[in-house]
Amino acid sequence: MTKTLKKIEESASTIHNKINKKQKPSMEFPIRSLSNVKYTPKRGFLELIGQKKSRTLTVNTVKTFAQTLRIMSLSKELIEKDDVATKREAYYVSKNWDDARFEEQPESDTVIDDVEAMFEVNREQLGFIPEEKGGDVAGKLVVIDKDQDTGKQLKIDCTKFGSGAYSIPISTEHLKFETNAKFILVIETAGMFQRLVKHNYWKKANCILISMGGVPTRACRRFIRRLSEGKKIPVYVFVDGDPYGISNIYRTLKVGSGNAAHINQYFCVPNARYLGITPQDIIDYKLPTHPLKDVDIKRAKDALKNDPFIKQSKEWQKAINQLLKMGVRAEQQALAKHGLNYVIEKYLPQKLKKADSFLP
Amino acid sequence: MVSSKKIQKQTKDAPGITAKDLAKKQREISVSEFFTKNRHLLGFDNPRKALLTTIKEGIDNSLDACEEAKILPDIKVQISHINKSEDRFIVTIEDNGPGILKTHIPKIFGKLLYGSKFHTLKMSRGQQGIGISAAGMYGQLTTGKPILITSKTSPMAPAHHYSLVIDTQKNEPKIIKDEVVDYEVKRGTKVVIELEARYQKGRQSVDGYIEQTSIANPHAEITYINPEDNEIKYPRASKELPIEPKEIKPHPYGIELGILIKMLHDTKSKNLQSCLTNDFSRVSTRVANAICEKAGLNGKARPSRIAVQEADALFKAIKLTKIMNPPTDCISPIGEDAIIKGLKKQINADFFTSNTRPPSVYRGNPFQIEVGLAYGGDLPEEGLIRLLRFANRVPLLYQQSACVVTESAINTSWRNYGLSQSTGALPSGPILLMVHLASVWVPFTSESKEAIAHYPEIEKEIKLALQECGRHVSTFIKRKKRAAEELKKKSYIKKYIPHIGIALKEILDLNDKQEQKIINNLADVLERSRS
Numbered sequence: 001m002t003k004t005l006k007k008i009e010e011s012a013s014t015i016h017n018k019i020n021k022k023q024k025p026s027m028e029f030p031i032r033s034l035s036n037v038k039y040t041p042k043r044g045f046l047e048l049i050g051q052k053k054s055r056t057l058t059v060n061t062v063k064t065f066a067q068t069l070r071i072m073s074l075s076k077e078l079i080e081k082d083d084v085a086t087k088r089e090a091y092y093v094s095k096n097w098d099d100a101r102f103e104e105q106p107e108s109d110t111v112i113d114d115v116e117a118m119f120e121v122n123r124e125q126l127g128f129i130p131e132e133k134g135g136d137v138a139g140k141l142v143v144i145d146k147d148q149d150t151g152k153q154l155k156i157d158c159t160k161f162g163s164g165a166y167s168i169p170i171s172t173e174h175l176k177f178e179t180n181a182k183f184i185l186v187i188e189t190a191g192m193f194q195r196l197v198k199h200n201y202w203k204k205a206n207c208i209l210i211s212m213g214g215v216p217t218r219a220c221r222r223f224i225r226r227l228s229e230g231k232k233i234p235v236y237v238f239v240d241g242d243p244y245g246i247s248n249i250y251r252t253l254k255v256g257s258g259n260a261a262h263i264n265q266y267f268c269v270p271n272a273r274y275l276g277i278t279p280q281d282i283i284d285y286k287l288p289t290h291p292l293k294d295v296d297i298k299r300a301k302d303a304l305k306n307d308p309f310i311k312q313s314k315e316w317q318k319a320i321n322q323l324l325k326m327g328v329r330a331e332q333q334a335l336a337k338h339g340l341n342y343v344i345e346k347y348l349p350q351k352l353k354k355a356d357s358f359l360p
Numbered sequence: 361m362v363s364s365k366k367i368q369k370q371t372k373d374a375p376g377i378t379a380k381d382l383a384k385k386q387r388e389i390s391v392s393e394f395f396t397k398n399r400h401l402l403g404f405d406n407p408r409k410a411l412l413t414t415i416k417e418g419i420d421n422s423l424d425a426c427e428e429a430k431i432l433p434d435i436k437v438q439i440s441h442i443n444k445s446e447d448r449f450i451v452t453i454e455d456n457g458p459g460i461l462k463t464h465i466p467k468i469f470g471k472l473l474y475g476s477k478f479h480t481l482k483m484s485r486g487q488q489g490i491g492i493s494a495a496g497m498y499g500q501l502t503t504g505k506p507i508l509i510t511s512k513t514s515p516m517a518p519a520h521h522y523s524l525v526i527d528t529q530k531n532e533p534k535i536i537k538d539e540v541v542d543y544e545v546k547r548g549t550k551v552v553i554e555l556e557a558r559y560q561k562g563r564q565s566v567d568g569y570i571e572q573t574s575i576a577n578p579h580a581e582i583t584y585i586n587p588e589d590n591e592i593k594y595p596r597a598s599k600e601l602p603i604e605p606k607e608i609k610p611h612p613y614g615i616e617l618g619i620l621i622k623m624l625h626d627t628k629s630k631n632l633q634s635c636l637t638n639d640f641s642r643v644s645t646r647v648a649n650a651i652c653e654k655a656g657l658n659g660k661a662r663p664s665r666i667a668v669q670e671a672d673a674l675f676k677a678i679k680l681t682k683i684m685n686p687p688t689d690c691i692s693p694i695g696e697d698a699i700i701k702g703l704k705k706q707i708n709a710d711f712f713t714s715n716t717r718p719p720s721v722y723r724g725n726p727f728q729i730e731v732g733l734a735y736g737g738d739l740p741e742e743g744l745i746r747l748l749r750f751a752n753r754v755p756l757l758y759q760q761s762a763c764v765v766t767e768s769a770i771n772t773s774w775r776n777y778g779l780s781q782s783t784g785a786l787p788s789g790p791i792l793l794m795v796h797l798a799s800v801w802v803p804f805t806s807e808s809k810e811a812i813a814h815y816p817e818i819e820k821e822i823k824l825a826l827q828e829c830g831r832h833v834s835t836f837i838k839r840k841k842r843a844a845e846e847l848k849k850k851s852y853i854k855k856y857i858p859h860i861g862i863a864l865k866e867i868l869d870l871n872d873k874q875e876q877k878i879i880n881n882l883a884d885v886l887e888r889s890r891s
Contacts, residue, residue: 012867019864019881057860059849059886066856069863076867099855 004126007119008076012069026056027068029118034258039308044270045255046308048262064111066100071111078127086131087112087123113260120262122218124171134168134219136193136211139202141227144176145169158208163198165211172223179231183352184208186216186224186272188239188249192332192343201344205352208233216253218260221267224253228271235269236358238348241277241287242329243296246320247303247310250274255309274359275351279322282330285347288337289328300324315359393528395497401807404498407447408565411439411557412757414498415566417491418453418551419573420754423580424485425549429458430601433577437570438585439559448503449557449587454550459513462520466533469496469509469524469551481725481800483605483691485754495553497526502556506536511549519543559587564757570594571706572748572755575732576694576796578702597701602753603692608800611641611686612651612678614724620678621671624663632666632674633659641686641724651677688719688726691798694753699732699794707792710736710840713832715825722817727799729818731825735833736840739790745779747786748794749812751802756810763811765795768822777834778841791833795822857882 011027018025030036031053037046057065074093078085085093091108094101102108116123123129137143141158143166155178158166169175185207187193193211196202202209208227212220228235237253239245254272256264282289292300300320303310310316323329335343351358399405403413415437426433436454460468469492496507512519523537543550561567570584574594579601582594615623629635636648643651652659655677657670666674694702699714714732721727739746749756749765760766766786774780774787781787803813812818857879865875 008867012864016864016868016870016878019860019878019885022881022885024885057882057886059852062852062856062860062886066859066863069860069867073863073866097859100859 004119004121005076005079007121008072011118012072015069024057025065026054027065027118028052028054029114030120030262032113032117032259032261034306034308037258037261037264037308039255039312041312045264045268046258046261047264063100067094067097067102067108067111068115070094070097070100071108071115075115075126075128084124084127084129086129088131090128117260117262122263122266129170130217130219132217132219133213134170134172134217134223135213136165136167136190137208137223138165138193138197139208140179140181140206141166141208142178144178146174159202163194165193165197168210168219168223170219172219172226175223175226177227177231179208179227179233180206181208181231181233182206183355184210184224184228184233184235185275185348186210186212186235186237186253187332188212188214188245189332192238195340196344199341199344201348204344205348212249212253215249218263218267221253221256221269224272225266225269228269234355235272236275236352236355237272238275238332239277240329240331241279241282241323242331243292243300243303243320243323245277246274246316246323247299247307251303251307251309273355275355276347277330277332277334278359279319279326282326282328285335285338287330287334289326289330289334292324292327292329296329297324313360319359395494395528396501399498402494403808403810404494405808407556407558408560409758410498410502410555411449411451411559412566412569413491414451414495414553414555414557415439415453416569416754417495418451418553419570419582420485421492422453422455422457422549423573423577423753425457425460426455426580427602427604430604431457432596432599432601433457433580434583435580436583436585439566439587440585440589441559441587442554447556447558448554449559450552450554451557452550452552454548456545456548459511459517459547459549460509461513462511465509465511465520465522466524466535469493469507469522469533481610481690482607483752483798483800485752492551493526495555497528499553499555500525501528503554505554508552509549510541510543512543512545512547515546569755569757572750572757573753575702575706575748575794576750576753576755578694578698578705595705597705598698600698602694605692605800606687606690608686608690608726609639609641611721611724612636612643612681612683614686614801615640615675615678617671617675620675624666624671624674627663629663631659632657632661632663635663642684647681647683651681654680685721686724686726688721688728690800691719691726691728693728693730693798694796696730699730699796703732703734703792703794707734708738709734709790709792711833711836713829713836715828715832717821717825720817720821722803722815725799725801725803727797727802727818727821729821729825730796730798731822731829732794732796733829733833734792735836736790739792741790742788744786744788745791745793748792750794750796751804751809751812752798753796754809756812758808759805759811762805764814764819765797765812765822767814768819769793769795769826771819772823772826772830774830777830778837779830779833793826793829795825797822853883853886857886 015025029052030048031051036049036051038049039046055061055065074090087109088105091102091105094108112123112128116126137158138161139158143156145154145156147154156166190211190213193209196209210224224235237250239249253269256268304317304320335347404410419435422435423433434456438452440450442448442450499505499507506523506525509522510519518540521539521541522535524533524535527534570582574582578597581596584592623639627635627639629638632652633648636643636651637645649659655673657674693716696714696716700712703712712734717729719726719728747766747769749763769786779787779789797812803815805811805813860882861875861879864870864878
């Protein structure tokens with residue numbers, strides 16, 4: 001914590017000195033986009049190349065500049081008081097800042113992300129927490145947490161949630177795990193997760209089920225990473241067979257995002273493998289499909305052209321090109337065409353037999 | 361034109377050789393019947409338009425009369441709603457013009473198709489001599505009331521007052537009252553018409569018409585008393601009378617076959633060659649001979665004989681002969697300065713510009729395009745620009761989309777001048793645009809004279825004038841944007857620098873003096889870097 005504090009003070013002090021010398025102060029940020037990351041399979045995540053953008057104080061940047069400094073000051077206050085604020089709360093705090101207030105939350109989120117990237121820390125280290133849910137867990141796993149008041153060890157058995165599930169907390173660093181599961185099945189939609197939970201699929205397959213609910217949050221990624229690395233269990237990912245499922249959800253889970261690349265090292269699951277729905281599944285299982293929309297096509301082409309992870313993988317390029325050629329997409333739940341429990345009785349068992357052939 | 365011929369044919373030339381009954385029946389088609397059936401052609405389609413047309417014809421006549429007599433026009437228009445429960449109004453139009461000779465009064469006001477303008481090619485507001493008498497007839501048909509005229513030609517002369525109706529069978533005035541009265545003006549004419557009408561506010565109404573008339577005629581002073589009894593003054597903005605337009609003879613290229621035949625009939629010339637040289641513009645003896653040769657006609661032939669048998673050949677030969685464009689000094693534009701004066705007195709805007717094109721020619725008719733533009737000020741930021749169209753200084757209120765002016769404005773790329781414009785639409789922005797076409801013969805799309813027809817030459821000239829004004833306004837818009845940016849920058853510095861001070865103070869535990877120094881230094885640095 002004090003390390004972050006020091007970084008804030010150092011940065012403010014540099015700016016102050018420049019101003020005292022009547023020079024224009026500036027701040028440097030890593031560029032937060034896929035163009036500023038590279039992927040080497042050995043390293044296993046998208047890492048920064050190191051391109052930076054400099055924000056020099058000018059008439060045009062003075063508003064953002066002031067807002068960035070005020071967010072830094074807010075962060076300092078939070079750290080010193082050992083408090084946290086959600087990104088939404090931070091946005092409301094800014095309403096006290098007269099003209100420097102943020103009009104909409106995306107503005108303050110961007111500034112927080114900038115500061116985070118600038119200091120190369122996790123936003124939790126700045127005292128800012130997301131409101132987003134971490135994800136849901138059910139199956140053969142015991143999570144060891146601490147009681148919030150007494151600090152006493154607390155064992156949470158994820159088999160005992162019935163038709164419900166354990167919710168991944170925002171911070172997962174302190175969690176320990178006990179499990180003898182054979183694999184972790186990470187699922188895109190809550191609907192599919194519910195089906196597998198309801199029929200106790202985890203019992204049958206001896207596994208842990210995790211629902212991401214769309215693009216995985218940082219906490220979800222970190223949780224899966226710590227669990228799979230700590231307990232040496234493989235991670236299989238089950239998402240919709242469309243460009244979004246592949247290049248946004250799966251890619252982000254496996255190698256991190258381009259937006260907050262400085263933390264990808266910790267917030268990624270390099271040993272994740274793609275179970276389905278693959279383009280080939282659409283053919284093999286005769287799945288009902290929808291045509292690819294313009295935005296799907298754009299996303300797929302963009303991934304082929306700009307995503308360092310997809311670009312280095314021949315298999316993924318093949319798969320995405322196949323999807324583009326077919327011109328269709330299929331949802332996880334399309335399997336219901338063959339019967340509601342087809343996914344449990346046929347699809348997953350058949351796929352899991354060939355775990356070696358999962359897409360990387 | 362077409363309609364007037366029809367009347368003559370049906371009333372005068374009813375053939376006697378056919379069945380007598382038929383002939384009788386044809387004679388019965390009276391002027392009033394024609395009028396009733398064709399009121400839309402003359403602008404009396406509905407009570408709302410009838411009111412507008414009546415006012416319009418009255419004002420047009422007054423302005424034309426004043427200008428011809430070189431008098432700065434003072435015009436008073438009053439509309440009184442007689443009875444709130446009925447759609448009956450009394451329209452009074454009064455001017456300080458030369459007055460009308462006693463002997464002419466009945467004919468001008470009480471006979472359709474009588475006037476000085478019909479047979480000449482001269483730029484004027486009215487073109488057909490149908491206007492004011494038609495208004496009178498409309499009043500008479502809808503209320504049964506006569507048209508009242510009071511006129512005085514000089515301070516010394518007595519004023520005459522007439523009360524007259526039109527004999528709708530014979531198209532002749534019928535005088536009900538004829539007396540000498542006291543009229544407390546030096547000279548002028550006052551016309552009172554009672555009619556069935558509806559008054560509506562807004563741009564396409566009498567209100568809009570008078571406002572726009574005052575824009576295009578800055579030399580006129582107009583006082584308008586609306587039906588709610590409010591007096592609105594449109595003051596004179598220029599003491600210069602428009603240059604008097606010259607009369608010209610028709611140019612052979614602008615003549616239609618029917619008119620050519622009529623001219624051959626009516627000419628005073630003894631032979632074809634002299635008819636061509638005397639009655640037309642730009643036809644020299646050489647040109648006349650060339651035409652005759654091409655038509656295979658003898659120049660010595662009697663024009664009236666040609667009219668019957670060989671007019672068609674003559675008409676074709678004219679098209680094939682190269683004839684010099686007509687003289688263009690017959691047009692009297694409003695002028696760039698006067699346009700701006702006219703706009704300025706009615707529109708509160710930040711920027712005015714205008715452009716008067718050199719005269720040009722379409723189908724043998726000289727014409728001239730003028731554009732005026734007002735930007736900013738009270739004009740609304742949102743929505744499409746407001747387009748005012750004028751023909752010979754007369755506002756055109758209806759059929760905007762059918763008019764060449766509108767099409768030319770749409771086909772001009774205003775985006776080049778810093779305005780937003782969607783395809784196929786007028787640009788949007790705080791702009792009022794006026795386009796004036798001055799011509800000896802305005803090519804209206806129909807008899808109601810609401811839209812100007814599409815001639816490539818006219819569209820080209822309008823576009824050139826619009827582009828010129830577009831360039832002027834774009835310079836202004838750019839300058840204004842730059843100034844606004846400057847201002848924004850200045851306020852930015854004031855707004856946000858203190859927050860840098862606050863943040864640094866909080867992070868680095870600075871004192872107030874250090875904070876103030878930050879603010880001062882930053883303001884200094886940024887102010888300097890602005891220029």
